[in-house]
Amino acid sequence: MIIQGLKSGPLPEAKQIEHFFLSSSHRSAYNIVQTKEREVLKNPLVNPSQQQREGYQDTLVNLRVIGYLFLFFPGPNHRALADVFSSVVSAEDTDLATLGEIYKKCFVRAFYKYRKTPAFIPSHPSRPSFDQRVDKIRETLYEAPKDYSDSKFKALIRDNFRCMISGVYEEEYQHQFPEDEVDTALSTEMAHVIPEGNYFGLDKPNKEKYAASILAVFDRFGFIIEKSDVHSLTNVMTMIQPIHNSFDRLRLWLESTDKLNEYKVVVVNRKHAFVPEKPITFKSTDPRLPLPDPQALELHAAACKVAHLSGAAEQFEKYSRDFESTYVLAEDGGSSAVLEHAFFKAGLIEVGA
16 A cells, blocks of 8 residues: 555655655654664564564564654644654664554554444434433433433534444435435434544453553643543444444544545445545534544544554554454464463553563
């Protein structure tokens, strides 16, 4: 895949991408990472075990995460970018890959859907029950959503009972609109921009530590979202399942244009039946019902770009597939990556380990 002129894989030479750099220090820090990656590529392993191959590939991916993060650093916080420069410049060679691993696990992977979020599926309402539901919701419409279900319905009202990306209507409520207005209707789900799994279900010490590490990285990027705001309308979007799945698996993201609340929808696969080719504009049915936070969407977009260019997305997908199909661990430790993925899903992963 090509993203903004860049192909996934090895980091390009700095002279080929001068337009990405904000300063000479930005360029210098990138050069350090790219030089280290080139050294690793020049010294391939000879007759490695599966575990050694995975470790070698991990090193390359981790270095590329840092390199591509330099090119797609989210947000206008140049001080945060300078902090990352400093970390790279002061790091020993072996520490560069570790630094990349931290950003891979605590930034990129934090957006990847590693467990299924239960969709809110309302009952098939008659007209009276629908109106009663809306009236009840309107009593607390402008209060912060209390839980997943409350947030889901308030998002539906804000989004006019349509998927924010495709414009497809929620099938349970399509009868509320003129028949000639509803071209397609499907079941919708509520998507979180910043995944709720980073805030809830932290019943294990290591998972709590991991979540804290994620929030520390977000904070470094100048973005803070409290646990109480995870279900807020600024962090949720109404989506049909195919788009929600692509969004959660880092296969679809939004890039803002020069116009207010307008976004270009970018997909990894060129053909996606429900993705519009033209930019979309987010609109709220009520100005008191806020739209998704542009900064949160920018973080998600940066994670998607870095994931695909570095090869991290391919790793996540492979580990997910292997985890579903692997029952016996390899004797030579070759299933260690799969085991780590299992620990990650269970909240037992040790950050930086």
